[in-house]
């Protein structure tokens with residue numbers, strides 16, 4: 001067998017060997033290699049220890065009021081304002097890395113098509129300059145949406161930190 005510590009290949013075969021998922025013929029090949037290769041022997045021993053720990057580990061039972069607390073949280077989300085629900089909905093989309101990329105490409109294509117100069121038509125000088133007018137109400141609304149999105153992002157970070165600290 002080719003030793004993964006010298007070839008740079010992954011240790012998937014050794015992990016399967018340590019977990020006892022290989023055929024008898026492959027086990028004898030791995031037995032021979034592990035008996036003479038210290039690096040692979042250390043890896044296999046660590047994998048076996050990990051499997052032992054996982055076999056002994058019992059998950060905590062679900063707490064008595066879990067369903068009630070879960071439904072209360074769901075009801076809280078339902079009671080949120082439509083703007084917040086829209087923000088939650090769009091944040092789910094934004095967390096998918098492909099969607100912003102597709103949206104950016106669509107904007108680029110739309111911009112290219114919109115501002116491409118027409119062929120064969122002589123360009124005329126612009127008759128007037130259009131100054132965009134921004135409604136102050138829209139600015140205020142946009143600020144609130146941005147604050148809501150920032151709050152949701154902070155909530156996600158707190159949730160991630162809590163999950164990371166509870167996983168330790």
Ligand SMILES: [Zn+2]
Pocket residue numbers: 003004005033037038039040041
């Ligand atoms: Zn080896």
